[in-house]
Amino acid sequence: MKRVYALRGTPMEVSQEWLDANRCSLMNNKWWRIDGDTGITVDAGNDGLPDSGWTKKDITVWLEERGETVGGYATKSKLLGMVDLILNPPAPEPVVEEPVAEEPVAEETETTGDEQ
Numbered sequence: 001m002k003r004v005y006a007l008r009g010t011p012m013e014v015s016q017e018w019l020d021a022n023r024c025s026l027m028n029n030k031w032w033r034i035d036g037d038t039g040i041t042v043d044a045g046n047d048g049l050p051d052s053g054w055t056k057k058d059i060t061v062w063l064e065e066r067g068e069t070v071g072g073y074a075t076k077s078k079l080l081g082m083v084d085l086i087l088n089p090p091a092p093e094p095v096v097e098e099p100v101a102e103e104p105v106a107e108e109t110e111t112t113g114d115e116q
Helices: 016-027 056-065 076-087
Strands: 002-005 011-014 033-035
Touching: 056 076
Parallel strands: none
Antiparallel strands: 002 011, 002 033
């Protein structure tokens, strides 16, 4: 149950479903305060991948399930950047080997055996 505070601070317990259905009316009225709201996560494309419709809490859970550490203050934008790095890791830098400089080969003259 979520707690919604009315004009004079009188708490009213409501379900998350009721809160979701009436969110627009409550948010546009400065006399209401809502505690314990989990927000609504909307998955664009229904692909199970975090996007701008997800809440910060849900994005954080998704990252932590994949072994990422989310610490301190992280904006939603920063969290989505971390998601992008997991989904699209940077390509490894190609290893370029330096060519080995060949020493000039001295021209050999034919020996006939009479040189001594």
